[in-house]
Amino acid sequence: MERRAIVTGASSGIGRETVRELAKEGWRVLAVARREERLRALREEFADQIQTHVCDVTGEGAAEAVLAAANEQLGGIDLLVNNAGTSWVGQFADMPVADLDRVFNLNVRALMRLCQAAIPSLEASGRGQIINVASVAGHLPMSSLAAYCSSKAAVIMFSNVLAKELSPRGIRVNVLSPTGTDTEIFEKCGVTVDPVHLVPAPDMARLVVVMTQLPEGVDLGEVVTQKRLSP
Numbered sequence: 001m002e003r004r005a006i007v008t009g010a011s012s013g014i015g016r017e018t019v020r021e022l023a024k025e026g027w028r029v030l031a032v033a034r035r036e037e038r039l040r041a042l043r044e045e046f047a048d049q050i051q052t053h054v055c056d057v058t059g060e061g062a063a064e065a066v067l068a069a070a071n072e073q074l075g076g077i078d079l080l081v082n083n084a085g086t087s088w089v090g091q092f093a094d095m096p097v098a099d100l101d102r103v104f105n106l107n108v109r110a111l112m113r114l115c116q117a118a119i120p121s122l123e124a125s126g127r128g129q130i131i132n133v134a135s136v137a138g139h140l141p142m143s144s145l146a147a148y149c150s151s152k153a154a155v156i157m158f159s160n161v162l163a164k165e166l167s168p169r170g171i172r173v174n175v176l177s178p179t180g181t182d183t184e185i186f187e188k189c190g191v192t193v194d195p196v197h198l199v200p201a202p203d204m205a206r207l208v209v210v211m212t213q214l215p216e217g218v219d220l221g222e223v224v225t226q227k228r229l230s231p
Ligand SMILES: NC(=O)c1ccc[n+]([C@@H]2O[C@H](COP(=O)([O-])OP(=O)(O)OC[C@H]3O[C@@H](n4cnc5c(N)ncnc54)[C@H](OP(=O)(O)O)[C@@H]3O)[C@@H](O)[C@H]2O)c1
Pocket: 008, 009, 010, 011, 012, 013, 014, 015, 032, 033, 034, 035, 036, 038, 055, 056, 057, 058, 083, 084, 085, 086, 106, 133, 134, 135, 136, 137, 177, 178, 179, 180, 181, 182, 183, 184, 185, 188
């Protein structure tokens, strides 16, 4: 049976690898992000399975536009992976309001709006699922990451509540909380992390696939990850 997914933040990191992993498993995917050329390159890897939608998901009407694109190009959806996310590193006392808005508008508001817009299509699927990407930072009070940590804590609580509300409607909601993963996010925030401490992005993306393969009567709630120490 055909399976169809939306993945946001598909132009790099965990999102791009999630698109690849889902495509390898036979899913048709609508890959969403702002960088068109990145999405085009991804589509060329799996021509028949990947469609693209270029947009800023924080924009007015963006959630509805993403769902309209998915309904038109995939004929509906069975999975929404809300992965697009951003951060800002520094003392909260010095955080510009524009960066505070950027972090919360993407990590929380856009994610919530996409969930809302996706409910009718996921309900129509009969086996609909939402995977919201939070972070271990949603559980850890990390200095210099006040907005990021609190935005991810909001994603976790929002997802827990939504899971209860949507369960009677046949839609699962689960959270993937990555630990440090080797992506562009650190460079974008102006920090350097030794890759030896990070999980490869394709490994994190595999977990998304695992989360789509749960037995009918079992949910995970949240998958909190940690890097396995080398022997
Ligand atoms: N890497 C880690 O250590 C780590 C740990 C825990 C959680 N996470 C979470 O994992 C998720 C993926 O992050 P990543 O590490 O893979 O980072 P990344 O490589 O920087 O990817 C972020 C993605 O989000 C997209 N994006 C950013 N702003 C957007 C907007 N306004 N509209 C649409 N798309 C937007 C970017 O694409 P465009 O710029 O092309 O739009 C990009 O595809 C995030 O939610 C992050 O918080 C990451």
